[in-house]
Amino acid sequence: MRLPDKSCKIASAIAKIKPGDRVMIGGFGVPGTPMTLIQALVDHGADNLTIIKNDANEPGMGIDHLLQSGQVSRLITTHLGLNTHAISLMNTGQIKVEFNAQGILAERIRAGGAGIGAVLSDIGIGTELAMGKQVVELAGKPHLVETALRADVALIHADRADIFGNLAYVATAQNFNPLMAMAADCVIAETETLLPLGGLAANAIHTAGVFVDHVAELAELSKEYAVVQR
Amino acid sequence: MSSAKERMIARAAREIAPGMVVNLGIGLPTQVVNHLPRDFPVCLHTENGMTGIGPTLPPDQADRNLIDAGGSYVSTVPGSAFFDSATSFAMVRSGRLDLTMLGAFEVSASGDLANWKIPGKFSPGVGGGVELAQKARRVVVLTTHTDRAGNxxxxxxxxxxxxxxxxxxxxFTDMAVIDVTPRGFVLVETLGGIPAAEVAEATGAPLLLPDTDLPEFEASHGR
Known part of the structure; x- marks a missing residue:
């Protein structure tokens, strides 16, 4: 038996994204952000997107290109502190922003990927983060119902992958990537190194290839992947 | 940075006991690590998926894939671990953090913390702050005693x-160390030379004095 080959051209995988889609994008700051897939989505042009991502990168980097091109109508995120452009789009009503507590965003995505409808948590009780959320009493204490998040497409950055879509991450580039790679109907991964079957040791795999639909090797790393000079 | 702020940060470093797992929030708290003795036994956690944070690195020595939650380039130490964001916050919510140090806009006499939003002015999102504040076993705040307008x-x-x-x-402020107790704010220490009455004047709620003499800050770690 032989595992299927899911290696692809980036443009043809990204072409599956439709206007109005919900798109999860991995990364926390630069590490783990799939800069090349994001650029391909800008080139593809699908708009009215809901982007689910921890942060909005920095002006002129990462998903800021999608904000600049006007393709984003809604952003589900945790923190925009490093992107003044995203904050001004939010303040002028050009994008809708939903803030989540960071670990709750992670759990909602994890639940989506695990086939669970919601998780219960006491995070944010007594603050405005609880507003509008269903409250359930559990063991005598109030808990918020945090609904699962899924997406039409997830864009993932891996360090190494094989052609079946098994993925491995490095350092703090892991962050939301393995969670989002489980939580979308179509998962597209870019990888710095693409290996043949067997090239990635079974014990070294973070995301099992079953979750991944398309995997593409990066021909080069653009300057956006580099250390940010502040 | 003013010497009062520097002494506040140095004093806060003495809050970290050997063996603790600690998360240092963005801003002033991050600088606390500079006042720990080299080889001090502590495990630093960062929300973006790492335990065992090593020294901050300048850009020319940095690993592009290795940052802390504030975006600073950091390094590993022997025994460092990487994990995903769900695992990172599992540690936070399940009580694995012995201590977190956070910044503040306001702290109430009952220990309520406001540090993420100024409606109409500043609303970048809450990040991991809610979970740190709600679930770390001990939460301490580093802040100037008053805002820029003196409030x-x-x-x-x-x-x-x-x-x-x-x-x-x-x-921990640039004037004093203050505990939040069931009776409200209690003055624990003052920064050398500042009378207790001056601290009370700059505090927007009753400030109780301890029964014993007030010690003054010691800036050194004392180890």
Missing amino acids: PKLKETCSLPLTARACVARI
Whole structure:
């Protein structure tokens, strides 16, 4: 038996994204952000997107290109502190922003990927983060119902992958990537190194290839992947 | 940085006991690590998926894939571990953090913390702050005693949106160390030379004095 080959051209995988889609994008700051897939989505042009991502990168980097091109109508995120452009789009009503507590965003995505409808948590009780959320009493204490998040497409950055879509991450580039790679109907991964079957040791795999639909090797790393000079 | 702020940070470093797992919030708290003795046994956690943070690195020595939650380039130490964001916050919510040090816009006399939003002015999102404030075993705050206009940041009640209720145990400021107790704010130490009455004047809620003499800050770690 032989595992299927899911290696692809980036443009043809990204072409599956439709206007109005919900798109999860991995990364926390630069590490783990799939800069090349994001650029391909800008080139593809699908708009009215809901982007689910921890942060909005920095002006002129990462998903800021999608904000600049006007393709984003809604952003589900945790923190925009490093992107003044995203904050001004939010303040002028050009994008809708939903803030989540960071670990709750992670759990909602994890639940989506695990086939669970919601998780219960006491995070944010007594603050405005609880507003509008269903409250359930559990063991005598109030808990918020945090609904699962899924997406039409997830864009993932891996360090190494094989052609079946098994993925491995490095350092703090892991962050939301393995969670989002489980939580979308179509998962597209870019990888710095693409290996043949067997090239990635079974014990070294973070995301099992079953979750991944398309995997593409990066021909080069653009300057956006580099250390940010502040 | 003013020497009072520097002494506040140095004093806060003595809050870290050997063996602790600690998360240092963005801003002033991050600088606390500079005042720990080299080889001090502590495990630093960062929300973006790492335990065992090593020294901060300048850009020319940095690993592009290795940052802390504030975006600073950091390094590993022997025994460092990487994990995903769900695992990172599992550690936070399940009580694995012995201590977190956070910044503040306001702290109330009952320990409520507001540090993420100033409606109409500053609303970048809450990040991991809610979970840190609500679930670390001990939450201490580092802040200037007053805002730039001289208004107290320690108040009877917070007027800004809360990060978490009744979470703060101790506050380190550029004037004093103050505990949050069931009786309200209690002055623990003053920065050398500042009279207790001056600290009370700059505090927006009653400030109780301890029964014993007030010690003054010691800037060194004392080890």
